[in-house]
Amino acid sequence: MKETYYNKEDLKKFGEITEWQKELGDKFFDYYNSVFKEGALTAREKSLIALAVSHAVQCPYCIDAYTTDLLKKGVDEEQMMEAVHVTAAIKGGAALVHGVQMMNQVNDKLM
Amino acid sequence: MLKSLKRQNHKLSSPEGQIEVLDDAESINIPSFEDKMADIGFSQFKPTGIEIFQVNVGKMCNQVCAHCHVDAGPDRKEIMTKETMQQCLDAIEGTDIKIVDLTGGAPEMNPHFRWFVEELRAIGKDVIVRCNLTIILANPKYNDLPEFFKKHKVNVVSSLPYFTAKRTDAQRGDGVFDKSIKALQMLNAVGYGKEGTDLKLDLVYNPAGAFLPGDQETLTAQFKRKLLEYDIEFNDLFAITNLPVSRFLEYLVKTEKYEDYMHELVNAFNPAAAAGVMCRNTLSVSWDGYLYDCDFNQMLELKVNAPSHISEFDLKALSNREIILNQHCYGCTAGAGSSCGGATT
Ligand code: SF4
Ligand code: SF4
Numbered sequence: 001m002k003e004t005y006y007n008k009e010d011l012k013k014f015g016e017i018t019e020w021q022k023e024l025g026d027k028f029f030d031y032y033n034s035v036f037k038e039g040a041l042t043a044r045e046k047s048l049i050a051l052a053v054s055h056a057v058q059c060p061y062c063i064d065a066y067t068t069d070l071l072k073k074g075v076d077e078e079q080m081m082e083a084v085h086v087t088a089a090i091k092g093g094a095a096l097v098h099g100v101q102m103m104n105q106v107n108d109k110l111m
Numbered sequence: 112m113l114k115s116l117k118r119q120n121h122k123l124s125s126p127e128g129q130i131e132v133l134d135d136a137e138s139i140n141i142p143s144f145e146d147k148m149a150d151i152g153f154s155q156f157k158p159t160g161i162e163i164f165q166v167n168v169g170k171m172c173n174q175v176c177a178h179c180h181v182d183a184g185p186d187r188k189e190i191m192t193k194e195t196m197q198q199c200l201d202a203i204e205g206t207d208i209k210i211v212d213l214t215g216g217a218p219e220m221n222p223h224f225r226w227f228v229e230e231l232r233a234i235g236k237d238v239i240v241r242c243n244l245t246i247i248l249a250n251p252k253y254n255d256l257p258e259f260f261k262k263h264k265v266n267v268v269s270s271l272p273y274f275t276a277k278r279t280d281a282q283r284g285d286g287v288f289d290k291s292i293k294a295l296q297m298l299n300a301v302g303y304g305k306e307g308t309d310l311k312l313d314l315v316y317n318p319a320g321a322f323l324p325g326d327q328e329t330l331t332a333q334f335k336r337k338l339l340e341y342d343i344e345f346n347d348l349f350a351i352t353n354l355p356v357s358r359f360l361e362y363l364v365k366t367e368k369y370e371d372y373m374h375e376l377v378n379a380f381n382p383a384a385a386a387g388v389m390c391r392n393t394l395s396v397s398w399d400g401y402l403y404d405c406d407f408n409q410m411l412e413l414k415v416n417a418p419s420h421i422s423e424f425d426l427k428a429l430s431n432r433e434i435i436l437n438q439h440c441y442g443c444t445a446g447a448g449s450s451c452g453g454a455t456t
Contacts, residue, residue, distance in 0.1 A: 044329060071318070072325035074333050076275055 011061045044073050048083045055087040113175040113284075115184040116361060123361045124182060126412040132364065133355065133438040139370045141377045144440045151382045156391075156434045161426065163393040164203050164236075165212040165451070166191070167406060168224060170398065172216040173249045176283045178317065180356040180410055183216040190216075191398040193223045195421065196230075199396060202424035204234045212393075212451065214241040214406065219253060232263050239266045241315075241451075244294035245287055257301045266311045267303060268349070268451075269295070274337035278319045295343045304345040312344075315453075317351045321368040323379060323446050324350035327454045349453025352376075354442035356407050376441035384448025387455035390434050396421055404434045406451070413437065 018025030036046050047069050054062035070080055116124035123129055136143050148156060169190030172183035203211070211231050218224055218240060231238050240260065247256050260267055269291075273279045276288035283291075295312075299305060304312035314334065318324050331348040338345065353359045355372065363369040390404040400421040403409035413435045417428040448455030 042329075043326075068322055071320065071322050074273075074316075074325055074330045076273075077277070 006060050008064070011065065014061070044070075044075065047073060048075065048079070051080060052083045052087045055084050056091060113184070115170075115175065115182045115186050116358060117182055118184070118186045121361065123357070123364070126410070129356060129360055129411055130437070132360065132369070136438055139373055141373055141438075141441075144436050144438050147377075147380060147441075148385060148436060151385060153385065156436060158430055158432065158434065159391045161208055161392060161394050161430055163210045163212055163389075163451075164199070164208045165214060165393055165395045165406060166196075166199055167214050167395065167397055167409060168196075168216070168218045168221040168227070170216045171220045172243065173220065173246055174217070174243055174284055174287065176358070177362060178282055178319075178353050178359040180354055180359060180407060181216060182357045182410070187216065189398045190221050191223070191400075193226070195398070195400040196223055196227045198400060198421045198424075200227075200230050200234060202421055203236070206426060208394075209237055210239065211236045212239040212241070214451075217243050217246045219246050219256060225259060228259075228263050228265065237266065238263065239268055241268050241270075243283075244269045244271070244291040247294040247297060248290050257298050257303065260298075261301045261303070261310055264309065266313070267298060268313045268315060269298075270315045270317070271295075271334075272317055272319045274334055282319045292341050292343065295338070295345070296341070299342070299344055304343075306344075311346050313347045313349060314345050315349050315351055317353055321353075321363060321366070321372045321375075323352055323375060324449070326350075327447060347453070349451070350447070350449070351451070351453060352442045352445055352449035354407050354439050354449075356410050356439050373438070373441065376445045379445035380441065381444055381446060381448060381456065383456045384446070385444040387448055387450075388440070388443040389450035389452070389455070390443075393451070394429060402429070404432075407439055407442075408435055408437075411437065411439070 051066040170183045170187035175184040272282050279288035302308040303310045327350040334348050395403040395406050395409050397409050402415045402419050417432040418425045
């Protein structure tokens with residue numbers, strides 16, 4: 001197998017992190033499962049947020065996992081792409097809003 | 112038009128070819144389904160009682176869906192004769208079997224279909240027809256099917272894998288979504304799926320790819336909302352898992368998704384779903400009159416462990432038979448379970 005930093009198979013091994021620190025690992029997974037349960041937000045809404053965040057943190061494991069999860073939940077392509085545009089808008093906006101800082105600096109430096 | 116695997120002389124068109132792939136559990140490192148069932152106390156798996164008599168009246172179909180476990184299509188000529196239908200009627204008349212579930216192919220293409228429905232109703236059976244929707248528009252002679260169904264109070268169960276054209280057509284063929292919408296509107300127009308009528312219109316959802324169906328209730332709510340945009344109403348939605356049989360198996364193998372999919376099924380094994388699989392209350396009959404535990408075993412030609420032809424129908428022996436299990440059965444026990452009536456838990 002070609003060696004890469006990210007390996008698809010590794011996602012299945014996620015649970016193994018508890019083997020080296022059981023208490024914290026168990027707490028994390030317990031918390032994780034509670035987060036994604038139906039609550040004030042539906043499980044479907046939470047998965048869409050997770051998809052958007054996965055793109056923001058650019059985690060290939062999360063992108064695979066939540067795309068599949070959303071397919072199972074019957075979400076369509078357009079809805080998924082809109083979620084990714086939310087990521088892009090926030091990330092793009094976050095970059096651009098710093099343009100104000102650049103402008104401040106320029107204004108400060110120039111006569 | 113696409114060809115059936117049989118017409119292509121594909122290796123996976125034969126039951127032996129499919130079983131060879133399925134039986135090799137070792138190389139993909141999954142437990143045998145029989146062992147898995149034995150682990151949860153089902154070392155002998157028997158019916159709970161026969162309530163549903165599912166008749167596959169033939170493999171002929173106007174569509175060639177990519178996932179079809181029947182390998183149906185216009186090039187399939189195997190259809191049930193009137194004599195075999197009569198044998199079915201004789202076998203179940205007067206028994207406690209109340210529901211007859213007609214499937215295919217497109218069951219309506221069998222020239223004796225309407226006669227069979229009338230006779231089944233005459234002996235007091237409730238009739239389900241698995242209608243692919245597009246057949247209603249395929250030829251003027253089928254345009255009055257909604258009226259026919261209504262007259263005989265048939266429960267219409269229709270496949271619609273998704274509420275968008277893109278995903279539906281990718282699985283079922285170009286233009287299928289638009290025709291299905293039109294057919295659903297025709298069924299609604301005679302009262303099917305409408306509140307206040309006893310004309311039941313159910314939909315079958317199955318994933319358009321190598322993933323499991325999600326929660327049936329959530330999917331139902333989405334389908335109801337989306338189809339209302341086309342003024343379509345329906346009763347229930349059955350979320351069905353694609354089993355690794357025939358064309359869906361071929362798709363998995365061809366796209367190298369077989370191993371991952373089987374792992375997903377095995378990981379989602381649910382003992383509660385296992386107890387409620389449909390072979391426990393269903394019997395399946397093939398176009399040529401042979402008896403099977405379910406439509407999937409029929410396609411794999413795994414005949415029942417009892418006198419196996421409709422001409423030698425023995426309800427007592429069939430009720431006590433041991434069900435034949437194989438690796439494809441993991442599809443029925445994954446997640447919320449899957450049957451012709453949707454989730455089983
Ligand atoms: S899935 Fe149904 S409609 Fe599609 S080819 Fe098979 S029998 Fe015909
Ligand atoms: S595939 Fe058929 S025999 Fe196997 S569990 Fe499902 S219904 Fe039963």
